[in-house]
Amino acid sequence: MSVVTDPARPAVAPEAPKTVRRRRSSGFNSVSPREKVARYVLLVFVLLITIGPFLWQLSTSLKGSGEDIYTRIPRLLPAQPTFDHYKEVTDTIPVWDYARNSLVVAFLVVGGNVIGSSLAGFALSRLQFRGRKIVLGLFLATLVLPGEVTIISQYVTVREFGLANTLFGVALPGMIGALNVLLMYNAFRSLPVEVDQAAVVDGANAWQRFLYIGLPSVRGTISVVAIFAFIGAWDDFLWPLIVLTDPNKYTLTVGLQYLSGTFSNNPRLIAAGTMIAFIPIVIVFATLQRFFFKGVEEGAVKG
Numbered sequence: 001m002s003v004v005t006d007p008a009r010p011a012v013a014p015e016a017p018k019t020v021r022r023r024r025s026s027g028f029n030s031v032s033p034r035e036k037v038a039r040y041v042l043l044v045f046v047l048l049i050t051i052g053p054f055l056w057q058l059s060t061s062l063k064g065s066g067e068d069i070y071t072r073i074p075r076l077l078p079a080q081p082t083f084d085h086y087k088e089v090t091d092t093i094p095v096w097d098y099a100r101n102s103l104v105v106a107f108l109v110v111g112g113n114v115i116g117s118s119l120a121g122f123a124l125s126r127l128q129f130r131g132r133k134i135v136l137g138l139f140l141a142t143l144v145l146p147g148e149v150t151i152i153s154q155y156v157t158v159r160e161f162g163l164a165n166t167l168f169g170v171a172l173p174g175m176i177g178a179l180n181v182l183l184m185y186n187a188f189r190s191l192p193v194e195v196d197q198a199a200v201v202d203g204a205n206a207w208q209r210f211l212y213i214g215l216p217s218v219r220g221t222i223s224v225v226a227i228f229a230f231i232g233a234w235d236d237f238l239w240p241l242i243v244l245t246d247p248n249k250y251t252l253t254v255g256l257q258y259l260s261g262t263f264s265n266n267p268r269l270i271a272a273g274t275m276i277a278f279i280p281i282v283i284v285f286a287t288l289q290r291f292f293f294k295g296v297e298e299g300a301v302k303g
Helices: 018-026 033-062 084-092 095-126 132-142 151-160 167-174 178-189 193-201 206-217 219-235 238-243 257-262 267-292
Strands: none
Touching: 033 084, 033 267, 084 095, 084 257, 084 267, 095 132, 095 167, 095 178, 095 206, 095 219, 095 267, 132 178, 151 167, 151 238, 167 219, 167 238, 178 219, 193 206, 206 219, 219 267, 257 267
């Protein structure tokens, strides 16, 4: 018996199976339980690699003198927690004087990078002048050279300027970093060109466009530059060791080497000194972290 179909009625496609419909509704973002477990295991592994050494140093600095830190089964929580090692570090070396010297160097480096990199990045991205591409290429070329290649020429230059054995001489080579200039260049470049054109029509000059249009839109990248510059200046060891000869002008990283030489058999003091040097980095990042995570969204126009 044949079935007669009406040619005027459109053909109805057969209903898709429930399994296919379920896959389409879930999309590609669906994660199976096995994949979810694998992701969490990977996250825990990365967390142990990054946070594990810090927690171990903190635990070592708080362990008492009578507690064995080299146990067969590593124990993270100290059985006899004490802060005596921190006091002993401050009594052994002038930690606060070294920290003050490091802060002076760090603030000079941060100020130089924030101001200089912002100006250079705005000029390379927004101003038209002869040789702009050549200058940009030179900044890119300097990223290939490691710092150890130019450290001798930097020391000769600083010495000829009469800045050897000074904190300003320590901060001078790092006051404008090529990478920071490129970061600011990319941030300014992502802004719409129409904003600058409208400002020019309204009579704004380059300086006014930089202050009132450019800078408010790249605060996230500025905080990234400030954090990277501070960490680089605070943790630098080789360059201050070469430039400084007066122990009263030592930075904290150079001054802490006395703990490794004098108390090499007591890792608790070394761990305590490491924690003291780590505290300012935490404070700076905690202060700027809300701007730091906005750096990836740079370029949005704000009314």
